[in-house]
Amino acid sequence: MILTSQQIANRVRRLGTEITRDYQGRDLVIIGVLKGAATFTVDLARAIDLPVVMDWAAVSTYGRGSTAGTPRLLKDIGEELTGRDVLIVEDILDTGTTLSWLMARLRERAPASVNCCVLLRKPHAVAKPVEPRYVGFDITEHWVAGYGIDYAERHRNLGDIHEVRLPSAALSASSS
Structure with missing residues (x-):
């Protein structure tokens, strides 16, 4: 196990407090990236003590357990972003790759600002210029699953985040 559900919950609360402070008095639109960030997005939104609007985008660069390369927009947002944070x-x-592509696409819609919050960052793997404003945890190069993050569309339901060691790795469906 890499991160327990309690470690994740504690960090999400702290991120919510930071975001609340930074966006006080502003018109904040939270855009969750489906499917992997759904759990994190909902928990984070509940930890933010501001009126927020939530929307969802789906972008894919992954196949079943491997990277596919070029981002593809599977679901666009419906919210108007002009002048909003x-x-x-x-x-x-x-x-x-995915995040820089999505940020550039959303900047074309004339928002007041575009920032990002990531649950996990692999600092040594970043090849595109992306500087998230908020980071939950830095991790190493492992494949991971749990807390909404999948491996081959499985294990999103785990409460903890686990390392996936082999393509055939079976993760326990029970988690604390």
Whole structure:
């Protein structure tokens, strides 16, 4: 196990406090990136003590257990962003390909600002220029699953985050 559900919950509360302070009095739109960041986005939104609007985007650069390369927009947001502050919530910042692509796409819609909050960052893997404003945890190069993050579309339901050691790795469905 890499992170327990309690470690995650504590960090999400602290991130919510920081975001509340930083966006006080502003018009904040939170955009969760499906599917991996769904759990994190909902928990984070509940930890933010501000009126926020939530929307969802789905972008894919992954296949079943392997990277596919070029980002593809699977679901666009419906919110108008002009003049509003946007906070993209993502599960993992790995190479930065997906997040830099999505940030550039959303900046074209004339928001007041575009920032991002990532649950996990692999600092040594980032190849694109992405500087998240908020980071939950830095991790090493492992494949991970749990807390909404999948491996081959499985294990999103785990409360803790686990390292996936082999493609055939079976993670316990029970988690504390």
